[in-house]
Amino acid sequence: PTKAKSRRQMWDVKPSEMAVNTLNPIRAIVDGMKLTPNPEKPMIALSIGDPTVFGNLPTDKSVLQAMKDAIDSQKFNGYAPSVGYLKSRQAVANFYSCPEAPLEGEDVILTSGCSQAIELAISVLCNRGDNILVPCPGFSLYKTLAVSIGIEVKLYNLLPEKSWEADLQHMESLIDERTSCLIVTNPSNPCGSVFTKEHLEKILKVASKHCIPILADEIYTNMVFPGCSCPSIASLSSDVPVLSCGGLAKRWLVPGWRMGWILIHDRNNVFGSEIRQGLVKLSQRILGACSIVQGALESILNDTPQSFYSSTISFLKSNSEICFNKLCTVPGLNPVMPSGAMYLMVGIEMDHFPEFKNDVDFTERMVTEQSVFCLPASAFEYPNFFRIVVTVPEEMMVEACDRIQQFCKHYYRPPSRDSNDLDQ
């Protein structure tokens, strides 16, 4: 009975701290919004980061055929190694290898989506109490994952007036001895921006100076508009070690298939075998990607016609231009033209919309009145902006922009004379 005392006498099952601390800012904000569209206008959702929802951007036939071939072969039903089939890893290595940043099969770890790639990369580099540097505005998953395992997130600013380049001084000022990883998202979600080679080199300099490894989220790599180049960050440095995370989701338009990867770039041998081993061990926790998709991967990478990639890109560019050009003419809005990915950020001059408290309020009312839903950028910790996904069919994009214009016209208030003039 001495021991019995210390046991539970009543049911009292509570979710763990980790579950409680797994916060999804997009859900937190969207679930708090009253999203009741105007019954007189069909809803247009410019909020969903899934390019497949409208059916206008199907994946290539060859991609589907590769999957069916993998199934028919009956060679890919068993357990794959936890880091993936070597042949599939080699296919990814070949696809992304370049003279400045060569890759072999062993440098590739296949994962369940880019999300798991990011999870493994953060998990291997960071301990409880460490901190990581994360772009702001930025993809919310970094914070969700980090905070849930006791890692602090420090946000470095991206500058809209400089096409969303990183504020390097701000970035550097955040670094301390517990900073164990710098996350660079390029091209960017939510900005659609693409860093120049020169800017990437400056970021590398900061990492090099303070000896911080880089987690490069390059899921949108190669998804850049014609004329814009997008070198991988690893190809620009031989001393800074880089874990580059990517996957099939965006460029091949199959996000549901959960096929991702980590490319290990470590030409200076900083990670050494220890980090590699750590990644292998972590991959054994739940194993990675579906073996059928792994089996199809070599063919997906090698046989998808160039025309598929380029027609996706021209569509995204054209839709971005339609949206940007239209919203440029709307007083009170400041769209920032993207160079890649599938997003466009729009600044709201809140001063001119006194009716609304903030971006959440603004976008909520745009649903109620115009049945257009754009994600308030508070979801990316960046208030007074909203994000538009440019994958919707062109006619929807046009219609949506018209409605946004109507909405803004209705609520826009010109600068009041006094405040501005008196200040000068």
Next chain:
Amino acid sequence: PTKAKSRRQMWDVKPSEMAVNTLNPIRAIVDGMKLTPNPEKPMIALSIGDPTVFGNLPTDKSVLQAMKDAIDSQKFNGYAPSVGYLKSRQAVANFYSCPEAPLEGEDVILTSGCSQAIELAISVLCNRGDNILVPCPGFSLYKTLAVSIGIEVKLYNLLPEKSWEADLQHMESLIDERTSCLIVTNPSNPCGSVFTKEHLEKILKVASKHCIPILADEIYTNMVFPGCSCPSIASLSSDVPVLSCGGLAKRWLVPGWRMGWILIHDRNNVFGSEIRQGLVKLSQRILGACSIVQGALESILNDTPQSFYSSTISFLKSNSEICFNKLCTVPGLNPVMPSGAMYLMVGIEMDHFPEFKNDVDFTERMVTEQSVFCLPASAFEYPNFFRIVVTVPEEMMVEACDRIQQFCKHYYRPPSRDSNDLDQ
């Protein structure tokens, strides 16, 4: 410069504690073994828990067709909800619902394999510093996952002489106020044992008395030999909350596809909405199963012919009997006849094999001399046993047993007179 001092001046990137603490006992043991087969005999691996490796147990054609239909439909390329498509969840609920333990779609969470189901279940129930009760011998993943996130593992014994029933007294003695989950694996890996209804009820009594929720690893459910019944543990209790983990891997013979699930049984409303919400939140970290497999799931569950299941089971039973009957005749070995799953455990009377230090040594030499590899049960924290996987083709099973017999015959030493007699 004050701050600069606290920053790193040299590269020093080490894997995280979590990576270092992700231990895989099977790998640790197998990687330490010298596995050089006898060049005169072809290798027979009875160690691999993957039923697909020898090609004798293909999945059903209807399962492959369901996948191809899901691909052709082009409806399953986008992101599924993080807990899975509702229709697929409903299909799982229908498949496993029974009057004693009814299930709806919302009670099902789809995951990337049963491994992720187990990870989510442990993660939602347990905090750092808690402990969980785990069967011994048992599947090693529980410990791998728990230890890596700071949860202590307490092993309760299974009793070979009682067909691997749990030692309930031992189990109960391990419970303290930090015990947050009792794991029950039924049918068992590595034992192939199946608990009776009565034994399950006794386990439930322990859980109920001490108010400990159960994580039921039921990945081998329904894989029991004819004549043996295997009720789900949740169907036998209405007060103990159960997270039942399962998946397609074993019964449908497609472990590489990474399709698993959690069935939430909570008729007493102990988990309530909090644990459910916790599971949903955790599922958003990396999302779950491949959308194509999810899309195929309803058809896989509903259209796989009964004959497929029963022919798999008869094969497993027949192979188990061949193996058991043969090894029963071998002095020094004590096989335990399984009732399900795909494994058979064999005790080694180490006293009679003075040549060998332990089960690892014993099985290693069996490779060197007989080219037969059985997993030493030290990998399941259960020394002096080895595990045989009974999914290999029949002729290999026969040949392997012959060689095991030869090996044992060569090294067996009868009881020395003195020790035994003098003791009495």
